[in-house]
Amino acid sequence: MADTVKTMKLHIHMDDSDISSVEYMTEQYRLACNFVSQYIFDHDFPMSSVTLSNRLYQTIRSEFGLKSQMAQSAIRTVTARYDGIRTQMREKPYKFKDIYTNKWHCIYRNLNWLQKPVLFSRPQADLVRNRDYSFVTDQKTNTTYLSLNTLDGRIKVTFDVPACFSDYFDGTWSFGTGKIVSLKDEWYFHIPVTRKNDIEFDKDQVKHVVGIDRGLRYLMTTYNEKDQTSFYSGEAVCRKKDTFNKVRAELQSKGTKSAKRALKRISGRENRWMSDVNHCLSKTLVDTYGSNTLFVMEDLTDVSFDENLRSRNSKQRNELRSWSFYQLEQFLTYKTEEVGSKVIQVSPEYTSQRCPKCGRIHKANRDHDSHLYTCDCCGYQANDDQVGAMNIQLLGTLWISGNENPKFRISEQGKAIRPTS
Known part of the structure; x- marks a missing residue:
């Protein structure tokens, strides 16, 4: 029985100081991802997160200033992207028509077909639940805040509460690694939520x-x-x-x-x-x-x-x-x-x-x-x-x-x- 997976999208609001911290973090994270991507491309596509962590962890920490968990997340972000591309290549092989026999032929591709490394052009950051992000409630005002870890320390931000927000806290949903992104000068935090299905098809x-x-x-x-x-x-x-x-x-x-x-x-x-x-x-x-x-x-x-x-x-x-x-x-x-x-x-x-x-x-x-x-x-x-x-x-x-x-x-x-x- 497959699990139900949804994405909770939160529109977050920050002051200028918080925006500056988030912009710096997401830019450094993006640069770190491109560094890892270039390494993978130049070294015959090693895809083990453990291997890459052993080789690149200290460099990511020192050159890009990422915290421990963020450095590990950057490696996983890049390997996940390459895994996705590899799957697409496997499912959509290269096909061509023989001009002499008029028949179509199929060649299955792998990552070696890539002409250049994957480029991360959009500032972003993947944040791990309870390590890099969490929800905290002010008991006096009964207001729920989103607590985010940045390179300058933690910040607490408000967000637009979606209609189904409280449903995800009934104990049946588990929260995954969130992604903070920017769109048209607005900031959003996307959180995958997963629940085991109780209803089985018969x-x-x-x-x-x-x-x-x-x-x-x-x-x-x-x-x-x-x-x-x-x-x-x-x-x-x-x-x-x-x-x-x-x-x-x-x-x-x-x-x-x-x-x-x-x-x-x-x-x-x-x-x-x-x-x-x-x-x-x-x-x-x-x-x-x-x-x-x-x-x-x-x-x-x-x-x-x-x-x-x-x-x-x-x-x-x-x-x-x-x-x-x-x-x-x-x-x-x-x-x-x-x-x-x-x-x-x-x-x-x-x-x-x-x-x-x-x-x-x-x-x-x-x-x-x-x-x-x-x-x-x-x-x-x-x-x-x-x-x-x-x-x-x-x-x-x-x-x-x-x-x-x-x-x-x-x-x-x-x-x-x-x-x-």
């Missing part, structure tokens, strides 16, 4: 099986066991993405320092907006179906190299690559685990080409321009996104029945063979 108790087809024209198309289909339009999202792309292109063409700063601001704004969209979509699904629901999605790990994607124009390819399909899956996963539901991934093979009524698989049955699927065997017609959701839902039903890896295969007659492991 196949035998499933009430709903929901197939989810993801795209851009419709961000989601869902189909359930009651033959109910829901469409979540992506028209407004595409318009806003076009606006971001136009502004980005104008700034990139200028190439000035102020334009580059503006590009960073826009990137952060777009990422926050995309996260909000994915949060709303995932919350809508969980609120609609509740507990004991199996949500079924296609495994889109290699969506950028899908045959269908390569056949699209450059604008459509950029939109598909930039949309955060994986983030939607992450948000839905942790939200469903809280209520005793589950998300699984299934093979995307033939889900958009298979007739959900007779099982005929024929690529030409799907008309991308009209978004209509018409079976040349039985005559069944439906929206192509709906057909995808219906086939995905069927694979989920087969998973419930005991098939751990259901997927469609095609026979010589163009009919779907019964999905097998």
Whole structure:
């Protein structure tokens, strides 16, 4: 049973003296991270925190003035970043097309593919609970302060209290290492909080099986066991993405320092907006179906190299690559685990080409321009996104029945063979 992990984001308020202390600490921490990153890059990527601590701890303490715990945290911050990059490289190998055989080849990458060390450009600092940060309450005023350790000593700051703040202190949540960051001259403290889930998903108790087809024209198309289909339009999202792309292109063409700063601001704004969209979509699904629901999605790990994607124009390819399909899956996963539901991934093979009524698989049955699927065997017609959701839902039903890896295969007659492991 997976744990529930959330991030509590606190908007903190400081006077000029406290801001000066925090700015100095986060800048020294950033420089220390870049020092560690350069060492890792130059020495064939040693990733053991113990090894790096033995080699770099004293230098970090003396050259950057970090305290003992902060020096250790800086090493862990850098190794965590490299671990993340290594995972991304492993999950997204380098793919190229042989011009002579017209076949695609795959090369799995490692950190040696990096051309330069990871750069930490944004002032930040990771602070350990009860060592570098804690919450203290003034009994006279009943005010809770955030106590932060800086290189100039500890400071106590106020913060905006989120609505769910008290819920995290009921004894069921554990606090992780917090991160202090700055955004638009405002300071924030992000704390990961973890709770063990008491509700476990049980196949035998499933009430709903929901197939989810993801795209851009419709961000989601869902189909359930009651033959109910829901469409979540992506028209407004595409318009806003076009606006971001136009502004980005104008700034990139200028190439000035102020334009580059503006590009960073826009990137952060777009990422926050995309996260909000994915949060709303995932919350809508969980609120609609509740507990004991199996949500079924296609495994889109290699969506950028899908045959269908390569056949699209450059604008459509950029939109598909930039949309955060994986983030939607992450948000839905942790939200469903809280209520005793589950998300699984299934093979995307033939889900958009298979007739959900007779099982005929024929690529030409799907008309991308009209978004209509018409079976040349039985005559069944439906929206192509709906057909995808219906086939995905069927694979989920087969998973419930005991098939751990259901997927469609095609026979010589163009009919779907019964999905097998």
